[in-house]
Each structure stands twice: as C-alpha cells, then as structure tokens.
Amino acid sequence: MATYDFVFDALGLRGWCGEASTDTDAPMSMDELLAQSGGGGGGAAPAVSLWELPFPSMDALNDACAAFPQSRELTQGLERGFLNAKDAMSFVLDPLTQPLSWALESALYGILTTPWWIVIPILMAITWFVSRSWGLLAFVTLSIAGLAFIDHYDYAMQTLAIIFVCAFICVLIGVPIGIAMSRSDSFQNGAIPVLDMLQTLPPFVYLIPLIFLFSVTEPKLYGIAIILYAIVPVIRLTNLGIRMVDPHVMEAAEAFGMTRRQKLYGVQIPLALPNIMAGVNQTIMMSLAMVVIASLVSAPGLGVLVLRGIRNLELGVGLVAGLGIVILAVILDRVTKASLARINAQQKS
Amino acid sequence: MKQTRDDKRTTVEIRHLYKIFGDDPKGALAHVEAGMSKTEILKEHNHVVGLNDINVEVKDGDITVMMGLSGSGKSTLIRHLNRLIEPTAGEVVVDGDDIMAYGDEALRRLRREKMSMVFQNFALFPHRTVLENAALALAVRGVKRADYEDEARRWLDRVGLGGNADQYPSALSGGMQQRVGLARALTSNAPIMLMDEAFSALDPLIRTDMQDLLLELQAELSKTVVFISHDLDEALKLADHLVILKDGYVVQQDEPQAILMNPGDDYIIDFISDINRARVLRVRSVMRATAQPQPNVAGQVHPEDTLEKVIAISGGETGLRYAVTDDEGRQVGILEMQDLVRALVPTGASESGMRTRASA
Ligand SMILES: Nc1ncnc2c1ncn2[C@@H]1O[C@H](COP(=O)(O)OP(=O)(O)OP(=O)(O)O)[C@@H](O)[C@H]1O
Numbered sequence A: 001m002a003t004y005d006f007v008f009d010a011l012g013l014r015g016w017c018g019e020a021s022t023d024t025d026a027p028m029s030m031d032e033l034l035a036q037s038g039g040g041g042g043g044a045a046p047a048v049s050l051w052e053l054p055f056p057s058m059d060a061l062n063d064a065c066a067a068f069p070q071s072r073e074l075t076q077g078l079e080r081g082f083l084n085a086k087d088a089m090s091f092v093l094d095p096l097t098q099p100l101s102w103a104l105e106s107a108l109y110g111i112l113t114t115p116w117w118i119v120i121p122i123l124m125a126i127t128w129f130v131s132r133s134w135g136l137l138a139f140v141t142l143s144i145a146g147l148a149f150i151d152h153y154d155y156a157m158q159t160l161a162i163i164f165v166c167a168f169i170c171v172l173i174g175v176p177i178g179i180a181m182s183r184s185d186s187f188q189n190g191a192i193p194v195l196d197m198l199q200t201l202p203p204f205v206y207l208i209p210l211i212f213l214f215s216v217t218e219p220k221l222y223g224i225a226i227i228l229y230a231i232v233p234v235i236r237l238t239n240l241g242i243r244m245v246d247p248h249v250m251e252a253a254e255a256f257g258m259t260r261r262q263k264l265y266g267v268q269i270p271l272a273l274p275n276i277m278a279g280v281n282q283t284i285m286m287s288l289a290m291v292v293i294a295s296l297v298s299a300p301g302l303g304v305l306v307l308r309g310i311r312n313l314e315l316g317v318g319l320v321a322g323l324g325i326v327i328l329a330v331i332l333d334r335v336t337k338a339s340l341a342r343i344n345a346q347q348k349s
Numbered sequence B: 001m002k003q004t005r006d007d008k009r010t011t012v013e014i015r016h017l018y019k020i021f022g023d024d025p026k027g028a029l030a031h032v033e034a035g036m037s038k039t040e041i042l043k044e045h046n047h048v049v050g051l052n053d054i055n056v057e058v059k060d061g062d063i064t065v066m067m068g069l070s071g072s073g074k075s076t077l078i079r080h081l082n083r084l085i086e087p088t089a090g091e092v093v094v095d096g097d098d099i100m101a102y103g104d105e106a107l108r109r110l111r112r113e114k115m116s117m118v119f120q121n122f123a124l125f126p127h128r129t130v131l132e133n134a135a136l137a138l139a140v141r142g143v144k145r146a147d148y149e150d151e152a153r154r155w156l157d158r159v160g161l162g163g164n165a166d167q168y169p170s171a172l173s174g175g176m177q178q179r180v181g182l183a184r185a186l187t188s189n190a191p192i193m194l195m196d197e198a199f200s201a202l203d204p205l206i207r208t209d210m211q212d213l214l215l216e217l218q219a220e221l222s223k224t225v226v227f228i229s230h231d232l233d234e235a236l237k238l239a240d241h242l243v244i245l246k247d248g249y250v251v252q253q254d255e256p257q258a259i260l261m262n263p264g265d266d267y268i269i270d271f272i273s274d275i276n277r278a279r280v281l282r283v284r285s286v287m288r289a290t291a292q293p294q295p296n297v298a299g300q301v302h303p304e305d306t307l308e309k310v311i312a313i314s315g316g317e318t319g320l321r322y323a324v325t326d327d328e329g330r331q332v333g334i335l336e337m338q339d340l341v342r343a344l345v346p347t348g349a350s351e352s353g354m355r356t357r358a359s360a
C-alpha cells in the first residue's frame, strides 16, 4: 500500500494501473533504494502521518500505481527524443554550420602561421583605425607584447581569433534579426522570451545538446555555443536603437518620400549606430567569457591553460592565463568603447 | 485689380474629411455624422474625434492658415494632405487627383515632387550636415551630391545660412535650425508647402523674423502654403485665407479681415477680442467703397494700409475723411475717421456699426 492509492481507487483507474500495485517490474526510485538500504524494506504499509505526507510527485504516484511514469522516465524520454531527432537535426545542421568550422579553422590557422611581426602591427592598425587614440594604441601594443614576452602569444591569438570570428557572425546575424524585431511587434514579442532564455541559461548548459549533435573535435561545436550565448545583446540593442530613433525625424523622412530602404540605411541604422555599437561591445565581452568555458569542448586558447590549472592544480599556469584573459578583456572593451565614443561624438558635433 | 479668391485655381481640396481615433473608427463615424459632440463620443464610445467633416479649398499661391487651440485637430488635418495619417472618411484632392486612391509609388512621388513640409520641432537629421539636410528632397530622388550641392547652397544662402553649410544641426540655434527646415522644404522645389506650427517653438523676435522671411519668399515664389498656427497674430499676419478649427470642425473660414469684421459666432468673438485691431485691420475693411469724389478729404490713403498707420497720419483727429486710392491713383473708396474709430472697438460691443461691410 502506498499513500496515494486512494486517488487511483477513487478515479476507478485501478484496472489501468495493473493488479500488483506494489514493487513490480518498475525500476526502483531513489527513495525505495534508500529505504531498502536502510534495512526497513518490507511489504507492510507504513502508516504515514500527515506530517510526513509526501508531495504527490511522479515517484510517489508511481508507488501507488505502477502504470504511472516515474520522473526518471521524463529525463530518459527527453534523452531518447533528442537522440531520435539527432540524426535528422545533424543532417540539416551539419552542412549549414560547416562554414563556421571552416571560418574558425582558417582564422586559427591564419593567425598562428602569420609571423608575429605582421600580426601585431595589424592589430595596432585596427586599434588606431577605430579609436584614433595614441594612448590606447600604446596600451594595446604593450599588453600584447607583454603577453608574447611571457610566451602566451599563441594562446592569446587563438582566443582573439575565435572571438573575432564569432563576434563577426553575431553582428552578421544579429543586426538583421534586430531590425526585423524593430519592424514587427509580434515578432518582437515572440523573440524576447527566446532571447531571455538564451541570456539566462547557464553557459555550461549550451554545451549539452551541442555535444550530442556535433563531434567534440569540430570547431563549430564551440563556435555555435559562443554565438548563441553572445548574440543576444547585439540583437536587443539593434532593436532598441531603431525603436528609439526620434519619431519626428522618421516622420520627416516619410514626408519627404523616402522609401523603406532609404529610411533604414539613411536614417534608422545611422541613428541607431551608437546603440548597435554598445551591443557589439557586449557581444564581444560575452564571447570572451564563453570562449574560456568552451575550452571544455576543445576550444583552443587561454581557456585551455585555465582548465589545465584547475585539472592539474597548476596554480601558476592558471593564474597567469587568467591574467591574460583579463588583459584581453580590457583591450577589447577599451577599443570597442573608444570607437563607440567616436561615433557618439560624430553625431553630436 | 487684385485677383479675387474665386479666380484662383484650387490646388488642394479637402472634402468631407473625418478622422476618428479609436478601435472602431468606422463605427464611431456613424455617431459623429448623427451629430454627437466630441465630448459625448469620448465619454460614451471612447473614441477621439480628430476631424469632423472638414471642407477646405486651398487656393494656388495663397497662404492658407489653419488655426485653433491645442487639440483642435490642426496637426491631424495637415498630415492628411500628404497622407501621413489616413482618414476615416473623406477625400483630399490635389490638382484634381484624389490622393486617397494613390498607391505607394504615386504617394511617394507626391511627397517628393509636389509637397514639402516644415515641422514644429524642426525634425532635421542629426547625423547629416546642414547642406545634406537642406538637400534631402533631392538626395531622396537620387540626385548625386555634386549635382545637388549648388541648389542646396543657393537656398541656404537665401535663408541666411550660407556660412553654416558644413555644420551639424546640433551646432545651430533653434531659429537657425528652422531656417534649415525651411531651406529643406524650398530645395525640394515642390509647389505646395505644408508648415505645421513651423515658428511656434521660436522666441518671439526670431519668430517675427521668420514670418517676414516667409512673406518675402512668398512674394517671390508664390507657393501654395498651408500654415498651421495657434497664434492669432501670426495667423492674421500671414493668412490670405484663414480657417478656424475647434474640436475638429471648422468654425469659420474666410479672408482674415472678413473674419475680424464679421465673426461667425461667440467662440470667434472671444478668440479675436484680445488682438490689437488697429494693427491688423486694413483701410479696405472699414472704408465705404465708392468712386465718387467727396469734398473735404484730408488726404489719400492706400486700401492695404493698416488703421494704425492712418491714425498716425491723422494725428488722432477723428473728424477727418480720407480718399482711398489704389496703386494706379484711382479712388476706390472713402474712409471716415469715425468709422475707423468705431471699428477699433471689439465686435461684441458695437454690433450695428460694425456689420456694415463696405467692400463689395
Ligand atoms: N494617434 C492618436 N491617437 C488618439 N488620439 C489622437 C491621436 N493623434 C491625435 N489625437 C487627438 O486628436 C485631437 C487633435 O490632435 P492634434 O494633434 O491634431 O491637435 P493640434 O491642434 O495639432 O494640437 P496642438 O496645438 O497641441 O499641436 C486631440 O484631441 C488629440 O488628443
């Protein structure tokens, strides 16, 4: 006898449950295992006081009726469903995401085979181009030189390459999605819960379904994880930026007969640019956070060293790599913020 | 001889235009047509009556001023002329075409080529220079910078901003920004100009400057201007034809002088009671029209002279009589100073003396 027998009796479902209601072939639940190991096992129905009344959970109901599913069947069912769909999904997703693997592979290959005396000046040129600030240029140069000096150049460049590729793809996909959201309220209402979920899901959880779908050796595995995690801010801020464009200015654009295209490229995007750039800044920072976690699934770079530090208790290795990540974070943040400030100043003056 | 209103071509005609804001405008329309008031409709049906059976003819080359208090539907009305707002019912006919029948392409062409607009809050593009802003209409049509630059500079010069072409709008004062707004409308070369409280956001002195500039440009260009205002002095100064709105319907529309001399109802009387009549009334409105020479005339005045000017000429003497002569020196009427003084008293106080309108 179990606590909730009366439910099934009252509903007349006893027949559906099967006669032998106690401990038949159903796998034992955790409670039962504990009860058995505790030595109290036996058929005698325990007289349950109200104080100890178990919640009518799936397992408790299964006690009363063997046909009722246990909660472990939920997780198993989910797994089975996913595995069944897996082949079909990989069949579609694999070729679709293959370019991501190629992009990541060639970026990693390119940045490591190009000699440092070419890569570093290129990075300096990019810094100068977007920020026009001597101070920042000096800071970036010294930081990278410092990392190279302590023999972390390769790791840092791998991390940078992955971030560049992923952030670029985030912008490429995120800005159009943000524009579409700004144009349709119903699309926005549908997309916001998805974005909320992507943003609140713990970063590790992204990896779980991806590991099943793709092989761990493929770069796209971590590429997708990073992009899913980091794309949210650029979408949100593009949408927000376009919606915040002064309605009077939009009305003037309309009154002078601008087409939708002219309004988008001539007014909305330029005026939303500060917001879009703020989104890009956040996207880059989130890519950096994720690229470290993604080293669990074979993403190269500084994250690998951090992981080694944890696994092998190599304190020094872990700390230095961590410091390297901080330096990269500061560089990326300062450079994107400087370009943002420049755009802002341009629009104000 | 001055062209009368009937001789002029009708450029824009608004016919039985209704606009109702709410969930079921068509449903509420029936109540409006049945004569329910704006407040009743709002209270009982929760719809806002924006416009209620508007009929206005906008004549070619005129400045038509639509005025009314806040919430009377002025902005709503002017936005129907280029269909920034869709009506609930009614027609807007521009040069013979019902623009409600226009598709996207035809509507865009109307906005690009026939109508330009000036906004109360300027609505300049903050990310473009003054020159690029002024040239907006041309750029929208696909004209390259090299080709529009001269035209845009010409109009910027004309509104007095020749030196600011390469600045951004945020570097300019409000008055200068609205000059850019004006240049933007002029550069489009559209024959019709819509101005929604274009000068309301400006300081009084700058506003007067802008009004003078508009009149000056108008004398030169003879555009068809629809001007929205909530300021009676401004309306009287600019208007060839004045339309007074209240709660979404037209209370009275006529030539401004005629409205001053013959206000249609108490609302208008209230409205005009505070203005300086000597400054806005003109000789032609109070003179007795006659070609017959009269004895004892103290001098000659022009029909378009303001009463203020005549008072200055007369030195305050009320017994005098002036001959009113037009540009060619022909006598068109006789002005008795007594009539003039009587006309200065607000309408409500002098019913009989005022209503005798001399100009035929
Ligand atoms: N989008 C809208 N939705 C609901 N009601 C509106 C809307 N636009 C205007 N109205 C209402 O229509 C009426 C006319 O508004 P409108 O803006 O045309 O007035 P206005 O004469 O331009 O006033 P103001 O001098 O304040 O600019 C007002 O009662 C206003 O509340």
Ligand SMILES: [Mg+2]
Pocket (backbone or CB within 6 Å): B074, B075, B076, B197
């Ligand atoms: Mg308004």
